[in-house]
Amino acid sequence: MEAGASYQRFPKVKVRELKDDYLKFELRDTDASVANALRRVMIAEVPTIAIDLVEIEVNSSVLNDEFIAHRLGLIPLTSERAMSMRFSRDCDACDGDGQCEFCSVEFHLRAKCMTDQTLDVTSKDLISSDHTVVPVDFSDALGGDDSSEQKGITIVKLRRGQELRLRAIARKGIGKDHAKWSPAATVTFMYEPEIHINEDLMETLSLEQRQSWVESSPTKVFEMDPNTEQVVVIDPEAYTYDDEVIKKAEAMGKPGLVEIYAKEDSFIFTVESTGAIKSSQLVVNAIEVLKQKLDAVRLSEDTVEADDQFGELGAHMRGG
Amino acid sequence: MEHTSFGDQRNATFSFAEEDHTLANALRFSLNQDPQVIFCGYSIPHPTKAQVNVRVQTTDKEARVILKDACQGLMQMCQHIRGTFDKVVNDFRTKNPSGNHPSQDMDSD
Numbered sequence: 001m002e003a004g005a006s007y008q009r010f011p012k013v014k015v016r017e018l019k020d021d022y023l024k025f026e027l028r029d030t031d032a033s034v035a036n037a038l039r040r041v042m043i044a045e046v047p048t049i050a051i052d053l054v055e056i057e058v059n060s061s062v063l064n065d066e067f068i069a070h071r072l073g074l075i076p077l078t079s080e081r082a083m084s085m086r087f088s089r090d091c092d093a094c095d096g097d098g099q100c101e102f103c104s105v106e107f108h109l110r111a112k113c114m115t116d117q118t119l120d121v122t123s124k125d126l127i128s129s130d131h132t133v134v135p136v137d138f139s140d141a142l143g144g145d146d147s148s149e150q151k152g153i154t155i156v157k158l159r160r161g162q163e164l165r166l167r168a169i170a171r172k173g174i175g176k177d178h179a180k181w182s183p184a185a186t187v188t189f190m191y192e193p194e195i196h197i198n199e200d201l202m203e204t205l206s207l208e209q210r211q212s213w214v215e216s217s218p219t220k221v222f223e224m225d226p227n228t229e230q231v232v233v234i235d236p237e238a239y240t241y242d243d244e245v246i247k248k249a250e251a252m253g254k255p256g257l258v259e260i261y262a263k264e265d266s267f268i269f270t271v272e273s274t275g276a277i278k279s280s281q282l283v284v285n286a287i288e289v290l291k292q293k294l295d296a297v298r299l300s301e302d303t304v305e306a307d308d309q310f311g312e313l314g315a316h317m318r319g320g
Numbered sequence: 321m322e323h324t325s326f327g328d329q330r331n332a333t334f335s336f337a338e339e340d341h342t343l344a345n346a347l348r349f350s351l352n353q354d355p356q357v358i359f360c361g362y363s364i365p366h367p368t369k370a371q372v373n374v375r376v377q378t379t380d381k382e383a384r385v386i387l388k389d390a391c392q393g394l395m396q397m398c399q400h401i402r403g404t405f406d407k408v409v410n411d412f413r414t415k416n417p418s419g420n421h422p423s424q425d426m427d428s429d
Contacts, residue, residue, distance in 0.1 A: 007353045008393050013404045015412040025408075027401070033349035034397065040342040280409045287402045291395055293343050297336060298391045 016268075021185075023271040023279035026192070035189050035267045041286040042187045044175040047087075048079035048276040049105060049133055051180075053169040060162045061121075071155050072168055073180045075123045076136040077105075079276040083285055085172045105133040107168040113158035121164055122152035133170060136275035183282055185272040191262035193239045195221070201257045202231055209252060216248035237268060332383035334374045340364065344372040350390040356381055 011030040017023065027035060054069040061068070086093075086103040094100035106129040113119035123135035135152055156164060175182030205213065210231050214222045219238040222231055222245070239260065249257035273279045336343065344362040351360040351374075359377040376383040 007355070008397065010400045011397065011404070013401060013408050015408050018409065018412050018416070025405075030397070030401075031349050033345045034394075037342045037346040038401075040340075045342070280405075283405060284402060287398050287405070290342075290346075291398045293339065294391045294395045294398070297339075297343070297347075298388055298395075 018280060020278050021273045021275055023269075023273075023283065025269050025271075025283075027189070027267045027269060029265055030267075031265065032191075032267075035269070037290060038283070038286055039187050039189055039269070041289050042271065042282055043182055043184045045289050046183050046277065046282060046285045047082040047085070047172050047174050047289075048181050048183045048274075049077045049082050049085070049170050049172055050178075051075065051077070051107065051168045052171040052173065055167045056165075057167070058163050058165040061156045061158055061164050062162075063156050068156060068164070068166070069168075072126075072166075073178070075126070075153055075155075076274040076276045077133050077170055078136055079133070079183065080281070081130075081132050082172050082277070083288065087173070088171045101130075103171060105130045105170045107170060108166075109155075109168070110165050111158060112163040112165075113160055116160055119158040120151070121155045121158060123155065124152035125155075126168070138275065183274055183277045183285075185274050187269070187271050189267040189269045190237070191264060192266040192268055193236045193241070194261045194263055195233050195236050195239065196259045197222075197231060197233065198257055198259070201254050205252075205254065205257075213245065213248055213252065213257070217245045218242060221245070329382040329384070330380065331377045332375075332387075334376065334384070334387060336372050336374065338370045339372050340370065341372075344374055346394060347374060347387075347390055350394050351376060351386065354386060354390060356386055 009029050011034070012026075012028040014026040014028075015023070016025060027038075051069075051072040054065075054072055056065045056068070059065055059068065063071075088094070088103040091100060091103035093102050094104075108127045108129075109121070109125050111119065111121045111125050126135055128134045137152075139151075158164065173181035175184070202210070207229060210229070211224060214224055214231055217239075219235075219240055219242075221233060221235055221239045223234045224230070225232055241260075241262065245258055246260070249255060269283075271279045271282060273282050277285065341364070344364075348360050348362050351357050356379050357376065358379060360375065362372050362374045364372050374387070376387055378386050
């Protein structure tokens with residue numbers, strides 16, 4: 001590794017905003033490939049738990065069985081346990097029908113409408129066999145009144161006499177296999193913009209021209225200081241790389257009025273979680289998953305050197 | 321995840337099953353930073369097959385040693401990000417104790 005140390009970089013991190021389901025942070029001194037790997041892992045490869053198998057005992061609701069099963073799958077479940085759980089396909093403690101504690105969690109739902117009032121069956125009616133894996137509670141995040149009844153996610157509505165009774169098995173999975181396992185609502189990163197106003201050129205503009213230039217930006221990046229009548233950058237990150245202000249400057253006959261660069265080694269990440277995993281934990285888990293991938297490559301390399309298994313590729317390379 | 325090479329150990333194509341751009345692009349970048357690498361690129365032979373081929377050509381070391389170093393380097397970087405991130409999140413939480421309780425935020429609004 002003596003050669004490695006010379007060119008390797010050690011990124012910096014700064015947290016801007018942190019909530020259970022929202023995180024904004026800066027990642028500096030690294031490359032887009034790393035930032036993108038992190039983003040892709042968060043969306044598609046961090047494991048969570050979601051309902052995957054549903055046995056319907058009674059369903060006299062207006063929705064058909066598979067419709068309800070699909071809806072159940074999409075309900076986010078608290079998945080702190082997911083990283084240490086097994087995939088049911090790799091579980092050797094059970095025969096894969098998902099009834100063992102290592103790879104699955106059982107849920108029961110029983111609801112019957114006995115009154116003339118419509119009964120809402122929600123995620124709150126799902127009874128879990130494991131208190132650490134339960135439907136995500138949004139009552140905090142939505143900021144609902146404490147007095148109003150806390151509602152879960154509506155699954156189906158029942159009228160008098162209709163009934164829903166089912167057993168569901170939740171399993172560990174990743175977003176690559178089905179989006180229901182994705183812990184991320186959105187994960188984005190942007191390059192940090194660097195905006196330089198050419199003050200000398202700006203001086204040559206009249207007040208109205210400055211005002212109309214400031215207004216040409218679709219997002220509020222610039223502002224006219226009311227006292228000094230100077231154009232100032234108030235929020236560089238509001239810039240969406242739309243080039244509108246640059247085009248405007250050219251149209252006004254003042255090319256070079258502003259120069260905007262994307263800093264190619266600074267990223268601003270926005271992570272929104274579905275609630276299955278806390279946003280900060282989501283980032284940590286993503287790094288862990290990425291490390292596991294790298295480890296797998298390193299280790300498999302030591303053990304296998306199999307031309308035979310890749311006959312097609314081997315032949316192709318020998319031929320060409 | 322297998323590895324194919326023959327003859328000259330400095331030039332090799334590594335084939336990773338069940339991997340995609342996530343790993344390959346980061347690896348490619350990291351390899352291209354290495355002055356001992358003459359060429360590195362990756363391809364996904366078919367979009368429905370979960371497989372990537374990473375081509376590595378080096379100046380004198382074995383390609384697979386270089387690949388391993390690149391993995392190690394990325395690994396250290398991940399470790400570093402993780403360490404930094406944990407620290408920064410902790411600092412943030414101690415500075416803004418209400419930050420992780422959205423309900424309290426609502427009250428103060």
